[in-house]
Amino acid sequence: MLRIILGAIGAAFCGVLLIAFGTGAYNHLTEPAAVTVEQEFHLQPKALHLASDGPFGKFDRRQLQRGFQVFKEVCSACHSLRLVAFRDLQALGYTEAEVKAIADQWAIQQPAVDPETGEATTRKSIAADRFPLPFPNExxxxxxxxxxxxxxxxxxxxxxHGGAAYVYSILTGYQDQPPELLKKFPDAKTGTGLHYNPYFANLNLAMAPPLNDGQVTYSDGTAATVDQMAQDVSAFLVWTAEPKLENRHSAGIATVAFLIVFSVLTFLSYRNIWAGRPH
Incomplete structure (x- = not known):
């Protein structure tokens, strides 16, 4: 009797699942979900080719230094780089003296308070410090x-998603809302204080376009266009995210080469051992 009851309960449960699945499939086919403005107008990142791309990629250190300059003179006003220490910049080709001079330009806030002014005390950064936050708190x-x-x-x-191409696309993707968007989605007009950018997930950014032509002066004479600065700072952020990328590429190539040689030697050994023996 218990088996019959349990079987009936199981059958009823399976029936409910089948009905729910069938109802959902029918509704999906007869009443497809409405397309949202993000689904229709959000764009995938633009193509971006950097020297560090691919298994044989290596960093272009001149570009990394230009990218750091863009970060220092533009991005650092709002964005932090809390996982990078000043001394890490030597990997970009800066000397120890240059790194110390760069660190000296940043002030580190300390937990102590100046008894005379009531303000937080600061000290000069040293090479061992990480880049300080641009704001004291959230x-x-x-x-x-x-x-x-x-x-x-x-x-x-x-x-x-998209890595450096995503950053590059965001920096170069600011534009006016297309008329067809406003015509099809009149309620999707970009609000006050926001900026339309089709490469951002919800199409609107609180960050105003940060780059303008000639905003920085490159010491190597490269023209500081918006596109060039966006490429350079994107390349720099690839380095901050994976400073050991070149080592990883070298290790990977050496490993693949070893496996190829090992496979060839193993095959030749196999042929030599079994040569002349009946199969």
Whole structure:
């Protein structure tokens, strides 16, 4: 009797599942979900080719230095680089003296308070320090950026689909909303304080276009166009996210070469051992 009851319960449960599945499939076929403005107008990242791409890629250190200059003079006003230390910049080709001079330009806030002014005390950075935060806390960061929190850029190219191409596309993708978007989705008009960018997930960014032609002056004479600066800082952020990339590529190539040689030797040994023996 118990088996019959349990069997009936199982059959009823399976029946409910089949009815739910059938109802859902029917509704999906007869009433497809409405396409959202993000689904229709969001664009995939633009193509971007960097020297570090591919299994044989190596960093273009002149480009990395230009990218660091863009970060220092433009991005660091709002964005942090909390996983990178000043001394790491020697990998970009800077000398120890140059790294010390760069660190000296940043002030580190300390937990102590100046008894005379009541303000937080600061000290000069040293090469061993990591890049300081541009704001003392999240509240201050949001207050200065329209309640939006500027993300840390240390791992930006690792945490976003598209990597460096995503960063490059965001920086060069600001534009006016297309008329067809407003015609089809009149309620999707970009609000006050936001900026339309089809490469961002919800199409609207609180960050204003950060780059303008000639905004920095490159010491190597490269023209500082928006496109060039976007490429350079994207390449720099690839390095911050994976500074050992070249070592990984070298290790991978050496490993593949070893496996190929080992496979050939193993095959030749096999042929030699079994040569002349009946199969």
């Amino acid at each position: 509240v201050a960061a949001r207050a200065a950026n329209g309640n939006a929190l500027p993300p840390d850029q240390s791992l930006m190219t690792k945490t976003h």
